[in-house]
Amino acid sequence: MSPALLPVALAVLSLSAQAANIYTCVSAKGQRITSDRPIAECLDRSQELRNTDGSVKQVVPPAMTAEERASHEERLRQEMAAASAQRDAIRLDRNLLSRYPDEARHQRARKAALEPLNTALAATERRLAELAHGQKRLQEEAEFFKGRELPRDLKNKFGQNQVTLQAQQDAGQNHLAEIKRINTSYDQELTRLKRLWAGAAPGSFSLSASSSAAR
Template identity: 80%
Template sequence: MNPARAAQTALAGLAGLGLLPAALAANIYTCVNAKGQRITSDRPIAECLDRAQELRNSDGSVRKVVPPSMTAEERAAHEDRLRREMAAEAMRRDAIRLDRNLLGRYPDEARHQRARRAALEPLNTALSATERRLAELEHERRRLQDEAEFYKGRDLPRELKIKFGNNQAALQAQQDAAQNHQAEINRINATYDQELARLKRLWAGAAPGSVSLPASASAAR
């Protein structure tokens, strides 16, 4: 028995035994999708909107053939629109969740400022230590330059050259560290500034998810 005839026989048998709901027994849509799979449903089948669907009676006989309601291009556009709508809805839900989390974490500006200071404290401490080390290395470099004056017009001793090289390498490492610390301080301040602008609107009564300012930085923390 071919698959279509088998499906008809099975549906008819289920309907006769009362195992199918009345609506399903009365309206049975079948089609073969783009993958060659036969699908049966009690309503028009979304996967077959670009092809004909058979509307069958409860005994499996074909009542009528429903023509395609969309071309392949129309269906692709329809599915793309649905995907974009689903993405937009997911973003909206994420924004609501993020705003509620922000409000729960920071009920007022004082709490937010305390969190900012706590986030910046270790970086400020590290930057201060780096700046002190830079001052020490600069002092050492000047001392080495004074010592090198004694050898003006002559080759520097190997030991003094090594000291100059080590000093320069240490200075570069500390300068890079200072730049990295400052960049992270700037990033954290920008994040908290962004959050504060968002929070001020939420504290003023804006509904969670309605504020257009981005909340990606909040999600990352």
């Protein structure tokens, strides 16, 4: 072999030898793992570095204690969660901008979301007025029996009217609570959108105000 080629040949042989190294270990879950590089799952335990013939070339000591490994995994978990939250924030902000390019579009969406609830609330209020009027008529009818026991039919009417009145009052409270929830959601969206319309980068602030974008 030409002397000039000898260094190149030695370098190739060295790289080949490195590539032939095989790391093996048994993980904390009892799994035997093999890799051509140090094994992340076994950082807290010894790893065997074997030759191509299976013989042990070297025993690599643990890179981390169990406590260090747990801390390392927790940091990785937190970093992954933060990265996932950031991606979600960017996606939600882009969805908001696509859905609401301006404030007028957002106001129309709010109005459309509230319209069926406002209609239902108005109907409930009319029904409550009718029931209140019916209650007054029943009370006037009961005046004829002052000092005496009310007829069973009249008692039943009082009871039915009261049950229906309570049901309508509950429905009205539910409508009001849902109207408040929707308005709060749109208010949070609008605050976020104003910052985005002003040029803030999607995902540049907290996810909390954009959670309603998933509606």
